[in-house]
Amino acid sequence: MSETLLTVDDLAVEFVTRDRRSTALDGVSLRIGAGEVVGLVGETGCGKTLTGLSILRLLPRTARVARGSIRFRDLDLLALDELRMRGVRGSQISMIFQSPGTAFNPLFTIGSQIRHIVGEHQKLSRRDADERIREVLVSVGLPEVERVTRSYPHQLSGGMLQRAMIAMALVNRPALLIADEPTTALDVTIASQILRLLRRIQEEQGFSVLFITHDLGVVRTVSDRVVVLYAGRVAEDASTPDLFREPRHPYSRGLIAAVPRPATRGRALASIPGSVPGDPGSIVGCAFADRCELAIDRCRAERPLARTTGPEHEVACHLASLPEQGWS
Amino acid sequence: MAIGLAQPVVGAPPRGFGHRLRRALLTDPLGFFSLVVIVLLIVMAIIGSAMAPYPMQGEGASSVTTRLFPPSWAHWFGTDLFGRDILSRVIVGARGALVVSVAVVALAMAIGVPIGAIAGYSRGRIDGALMRLTDLFLAFPPLLLAMAIVAALGPGLDHAALALAISWWPWYARLARGTAISLRERPFIEAARSIGIPDRTIVLRHIVPNSLTPILVQATIDIGTVILAAGSLAFIGLGASPPAPDWGLMVAEGRTYILDQWWVSTFPGLAIFVAVLAFNLVGDLLRDLLDPRQNA
Amino acid sequence: MTRFVVRRLAGSALVLLGLSVITFTLARVIPSNPAALYIGPKARPEEIERVTRQLGLDQAPPVQYLTYMRDMLTGDWGTSIGTKRPVLEEIVSRLPATLELIAAAMALAIPLGIVLGVLSARWQRRPPDVLVRVVSIVGVSLPAFWLGLLLQVVFFRNLDLLPLSGRVSADLRFTAPIEPITGLYLVDAALGWNWAAFVDASRHLVLPALTLAAFPIGLIARMTRASMIETLDQDYIRTARAYGLRDRFVTYRLALRNALLPVLTVVGLTLAYSLTGSFFVEIVFNWPGLGTFAVHSMLNVDYPAIMGIALFGAAAYVLINLVVDLAQAWLDPRVRLA
Numbered sequence: 001m002s003e004t005l006l007t008v009d010d011l012a013v014e015f016v017t018r019d020r021r022s023t024a025l026d027g028v029s030l031r032i033g034a035g036e037v038v039g040l041v042g043e044t045g046c047g048k049t050l051t052g053l054s055i056l057r058l059l060p061r062t063a064r065v066a067r068g069s070i071r072f073r074d075l076d077l078l079a080l081d082e083l084r085m086r087g088v089r090g091s092q093i094s095m096i097f098q099s100p101g102t103a104f105n106p107l108f109t110i111g112s113q114i115r116h117i118v119g120e121h122q123k124l125s126r127r128d129a130d131e132r133i134r135e136v137l138v139s140v141g142l143p144e145v146e147r148v149t150r151s152y153p154h155q156l157s158g159g160m161l162q163r164a165m166i167a168m169a170l171v172n173r174p175a176l177l178i179a180d181e182p183t184t185a186l187d188v189t190i191a192s193q194i195l196r197l198l199r200r201i202q203e204e205q206g207f208s209v210l211f212i213t214h215d216l217g218v219v220r221t222v223s224d225r226v227v228v229l230y231a232g233r234v235a236e237d238a239s240t241p242d243l244f245r246e247p248r249h250p251y252s253r254g255l256i257a258a259v260p261r262p263a264t265r266g267r268a269l270a271s272i273p274g275s276v277p278g279d280p281g282s283i284v285g286c287a288f289a290d291r292c293e294l295a296i297d298r299c300r301a302e303r304p305l306a307r308t309t310g311p312e313h314e315v316a317c318h319l320a321s322l323p324e325q326g327w328s
Numbered sequence: 329m330a331i332g333l334a335q336p337v338v339g340a341p342p343r344g345f346g347h348r349l350r351r352a353l354l355t356d357p358l359g360f361f362s363l364v365v366i367v368l369l370i371v372m373a374i375i376g377s378a379m380a381p382y383p384m385q386g387e388g389a390s391s392v393t394t395r396l397f398p399p400s401w402a403h404w405f406g407t408d409l410f411g412r413d414i415l416s417r418v419i420v421g422a423r424g425a426l427v428v429s430v431a432v433v434a435l436a437m438a439i440g441v442p443i444g445a446i447a448g449y450s451r452g453r454i455d456g457a458l459m460r461l462t463d464l465f466l467a468f469p470p471l472l473l474a475m476a477i478v479a480a481l482g483p484g485l486d487h488a489a490l491a492l493a494i495s496w497w498p499w500y501a502r503l504a505r506g507t508a509i510s511l512r513e514r515p516f517i518e519a520a521r522s523i524g525i526p527d528r529t530i531v532l533r534h535i536v537p538n539s540l541t542p543i544l545v546q547a548t549i550d551i552g553t554v555i556l557a558a559g560s561l562a563f564i565g566l567g568a569s570p571p572a573p574d575w576g577l578m579v580a581e582g583r584t585y586i587l588d589q590w591w592v593s594t595f596p597g598l599a600i601f602v603a604v605l606a607f608n609l610v611g612d613l614l615r616d617l618l619d620p621r622q623n624a
Numbered sequence: 625m626t627r628f629v630v631r632r633l634a635g636s637a638l639v640l641l642g643l644s645v646i647t648f649t650l651a652r653v654i655p656s657n658p659a660a661l662y663i664g665p666k667a668r669p670e671e672i673e674r675v676t677r678q679l680g681l682d683q684a685p686p687v688q689y690l691t692y693m694r695d696m697l698t699g700d701w702g703t704s705i706g707t708k709r710p711v712l713e714e715i716v717s718r719l720p721a722t723l724e725l726i727a728a729a730m731a732l733a734i735p736l737g738i739v740l741g742v743l744s745a746r747w748q749r750r751p752p753d754v755l756v757r758v759v760s761i762v763g764v765s766l767p768a769f770w771l772g773l774l775l776q777v778v779f780f781r782n783l784d785l786l787p788l789s790g791r792v793s794a795d796l797r798f799t800a801p802i803e804p805i806t807g808l809y810l811v812d813a814a815l816g817w818n819w820a821a822f823v824d825a826s827r828h829l830v831l832p833a834l835t836l837a838a839f840p841i842g843l844i845a846r847m848t849r850a851s852m853i854e855t856l857d858q859d860y861i862r863t864a865r866a867y868g869l870r871d872r873f874v875t876y877r878l879a880l881r882n883a884l885l886p887v888l889t890v891v892g893l894t895l896a897y898s899l900t901g902s903f904f905v906e907i908v909f910n911w912p913g914l915g916t917f918a919v920h921s922m923l924n925v926d927y928p929a930i931m932g933i934a935l936f937g938a939a940a941y942v943l944i945n946l947v948v949d950l951a952q953a954w955l956d957p958r959v960r961l962a
Contacts, residue, residue, distance in 0.1 A: 056866060058862070058865065058866055086868040086869075086870065087868060088868070089865075089866060089867055089868035090866065090867030090868040090869075091868065094866075094867070095866050097859070097862075097863065097866075099859070102858070102859035102860060103859050103860060103862075103863045104860055104863070105860040105861075105863075105864070105878060105882065106860070106882070106956075106957065106958055107881050107882055107885075107956070107957060108878075116864075116867075116869060116873075117867045117868075117869070120867070120868055120869055120870070120873075121868065152957040152958070152961065154957070154958045155961065168867070460642070463639065464639065464642040464643065464646060465646075467639050467642070467643055467938055467941060467942055467945075468643070468934075468937070468938050468941065469896045469897070469899040469900050469937050469938065469940070469941045470896065470897055470900055471900040472899070472900050472933075472934060472937045472938065473934070473938075475900070475903075475918075475922060475930075475934075476647075476650055476930055476931070476933075476934040477650070478922070479921075479922040479925065479927075479930045480650055480654060480655060480927075480930075482925075483923075552765070556765075556767055559767055560767060560768070560769060560904055563767075563769045563904065563907075564769075564903070564904065564907060564919045564922070564923075565919075565922075565923050566922060566923075576767075579767075579769065579770060579773070583773065583908075586773055586776070586777060587776070587777060587780070587781045587788075588781075590777050590781075593770070593773050594770075594773075594774065594777075597767055597769075597770030597773065597774075598770075600767050600770065601765060601766055601767060601770060604765040604766075604767070605761065605762065605765040608761055608764060608765050609761065612761070
């Protein structure tokens with residue numbers, strides 16, 4: 001196993017407003033190794049984006065970290081002062097977002113926006129900076145790099161903008177790239193192009209990726225490992241082939257079964273009845289208990305902790321460590 | 329001049345609005361201040377003469393022995409060139425100020441809202457034509473059109489009121505059009521249309537009542553703005569004429585000797601300022617309470 | 625962009641046409657005896673007849689309108705009953721004084737309003753924000769004529785710091801007269817190296833400009849604040865922060881540029897306000913500009929002058945709107961390079 005680049009340990013994030021306090025992340029732990037692509041999967045509202053934002057300390061004003069730690073290389077990110085944290089953002093850890101159209105400033109050219117990023121983190125001459133920008137734009141497969149540099153965001157298509165955003169994220173050669181639903185807003189053909197691009201550059205340059213998505217199909221093509229999140233808690237954490245071959249958490253099984261496949265065409269779509277609970281912090285037992293057909297009393301009384309059930313395979317379920325139950 | 333809501337908020341006010349309004353007006357210092365001022369204005373408008381220490385002077389009777397007295401316990405705001413108690417005149421003048429502005433705003437709404445509602449609901453050519461007309465009136469700098477109309481008709485409070493109403497209706501037309509357009513697509517309007525209710529009834533019974541929220545917010549702010557506009561017109565001589573206790577007129581009358589007898593112009597002007605301030609504050613408050621983003 | 629410009633120009637031309645119809649209606653159609661209004665109170669019957677024929681008042685309204693338009697476009701805006709000089713000439717000769725006043729007020733209001741608005745947005749809910757919001761709402765609520773009078777009392781009578789009225793001190797006309805080149809005293813004084821006059825004219829400009837600037841400062845500050853708050857909430861600002869850009873850079877070099885675009889519209893509105901607002905300020909400070917002329921015309925029922933000023937003011941507003949729209953379009957790459 002490669003060295004660990006990022007460790008999130010028991011991260012809890014809550015939203016605090018004048019009247020109430022609700023927990024969005026309730027003890028999330030995960031590891032990302034150097035050069036590894038980890039997929040973070042879950043339904044809308046399970047807290048995956050929040051996890052990504054927490055790593056970079058970009059939480060909205062109403063949110064705060066209740067407990068936990070995030071270690072990146074030898075840095076304790078949650079304890080870092082703002083000045084040094086800014087040094088990390090965009091240079092050691094970069095993030096790309098879901099809708100590239102609104103992520104760029106409409107009044108500045110693509111080139112000048114990337115130049116801002118370069119200028120903030122690297123001491124390069126104007127010529128060297130431009131050269132680096134040109135280099136990174138070429139590496140993401142953009143045609144007519146000169147024209148793109150001089151263009152404004154509204155002049156480029158969604159796919160091109162997403163490539164530009166990836167370029168901007170990589171221009172300072174970060175060790176970790178956090179990708180928050182980068183293909184969700186794109187149409188299918190473009191999306192698959194972007195995914196292939198990401199995979200290719202990642203293999204070429206060797207940076208780690210935290211790939212946040214709700215799409216299991218995407219996660220399967222891109223990631224080395226998958227972390228399944230449910231209601232602010234980690235349900236399962238396994239390598240990609242292991243997860244899809246032998247999902248051990250009832251929720252993971254439900255998710256995988258719900259993906260439409262040519263084989264199941266014509267039949268009713270399998271779905272998980274019920275809906276995601278609102279405030280996971282207030283749930284005593286397993287967050288999934290209400291929707292789980294295998295739930296027993298213990299599930300509702302006691303929150304399941306992560307157990308290792310195989311090499312690099314952890315599950316948070318009371319029933320997972322009992323192999324005699326014979327389910328898979 | 330009216331700066332309205334960016335997006336008209338249609339339909340009934342959100343739940344708890346009455347509650348939050350009451351809390352804002354009673355606990356927030358600025359809200360409370362505005363409430364007090366507006367209530368005071370209304371009271372002065374209704375029973376002015378009864379409240380004033382020198383009611384006859386308030387109406388215009390002179391008192392030669394008390395000319396140009398500085399503020400004192402007998403005369404809180406001092407007296408003017410004709411010996412009249414300025415406090416009394418300010419109190420009595422509240423009625424004129426309030427009545428004129430309410431009349432102007434009411435008239436502007438009466439003209440503008442139907443035009444705007446019809447334009448927004450009908451769309452197409454009627455909309456285009458009506459909006460072209462509205463834009464024309466809006467193409468005049470604020471107050472210029474009103475001044476030209478008063479000049480054409482001759483000075484006088486009624487002419488000033490009419491001129492101001494003619495200048496103001498386009499803002500309500502625009503507002504009403506905006507709400508009509510958003511309401512047009514609502515299911516209940518489509519339902520009404522599909523069961524054959526005539527357009528005229530739809531506009532009157534459904535579109536207009538549901539548009540009232542932003543329009544009334546605007547009207548509240550406008551009452552203050554019109555008090556200012558009417559006062560300004562009176563100041564330059566295009567409004568009420570002596571011996572009426574019109575605030576703007578009083579400021580103008582006191583101007584000749586303002587350097588030594590500062591109180592004659594200062595207090596009526598202060599009345600205008602405080603009244604406008606109160607209405608603007610209330611308007612801001614209402615807007616904040618109705619802002620859809622804050623309630624989401 | 626060219627198509628946009630052409631469309632806007634055509635639109636403005638149409639509006640001007642419509643405005644001329646309104647002023648025509650006010651000048652010729654609505655009054656019961658337009659000829660008498662045109663000449664003045666001491667009109668003799670033969671004069672009324674002559675003017676009736678001259679203005680085509682005996683013709684059908686559409687023909688009258690054409691006569692009216694012909695007159696307007698050739699510069700014949702009638703003769704002022706009060707001064708007996710051509711109305712257009714009166715307007716043009718007094719324009720520089722008013723322009724100088726408005727320019728000074730705007731030069732004060734725009735930077736100050738924007739700075740206050742930005743600070744207010746940056747420190748939301750803290751003392752600077754509260755202060756700015758108070759200043760703004762007071763600014764838009766103050767009657768300009770009252771403020772002017774108060775400033776006169778305080779700065780002239782009580783503190784004896786600034787002059788009471790007028791554009792220059794009376795004796796300066798003999799000791800250091802200004803050579804009129806543009807009609808803008810500050811400019812002319814500077815061009816003629818007449819520093820005594822420059823200082824004197826500046827001192828006279830302070831109070832009137834301050835008075836006229838109150839409302840614009842309030843309005844611009846409020847709108848800038850609202851626009852900044854909304855901009856700072858946008859995705860692209862979040863992106864900038866996500867890449868470690870410095871707070872000051874993000875606020876002042878990035879967000880501000882986006883936020884100022886809609887503020888341009890407000891600047892246009894305040895310019896329009898200043899057009900008529902200057903009337904009141906000029907009266908209070910005896911400023912010899914268009915405003916004083918306008919008010920006196922209205923009080924004396926100098927009909928040709930009133931109508932001329934109304935048309936002029938409306939045309940100026942149309943021009944201001946056109947310039948603001950075009951500027952906004954040009955500054956926004958989404959429109960400029962559509």
